């Protein structure tokens with residue numbers, strides 16, 4: 714409910730104030746997430762340029778698997794759904810790899826890089842969805 718809207722019948726002023734205060738904290742956290750993501754992308758762009766300069770592939774599936782394992786553990790400790798944490802990381806990594814492909818000029822018409830000859834096929838790339846929430850089967854809040 715936006716500030717200019719009328720109070721719904723039944724909700725007292727105290728509840729409305731509490732809602733506003735909680736939402737302020739949510740807005741602060743959302744702002745922090747945006748700033749953190751912006752910083753992360755600054756560094757990943759640096760990685761992308763380094764890889765392009767030295768002929769390294771845009772994606773590193775082994776590193777990704779380690780990151781996923783680590784973040785799933787952190788999520789469990791924080792009582793966040795690990796499946797959600799994994800989807801969220803995959804969503805970000807997919808965008809990063811896309812940037813790296815663009816930097817390297819290896820982007821194909823459908824947006825993904827052609828698989829390099831000799832690229833490893835024994836390392837499974839995590840399945841990357843298009844949205845962190847679309848196929849979630851469990852609540853992202855707590856597990």
Ligand SMILES: C=C(O[C@@H]1C=C(C(=O)O)C=C[C@H]1O)C(=O)O
Pocket residue numbers: 757760771772773774776777780805806809810813
């Ligand atoms: C940033 C890198 O490139 C890709 C993106 C990653 C990420 O966003 O964390 C991790 C591995 C790579 O697939 C990297 O290799 O470190």
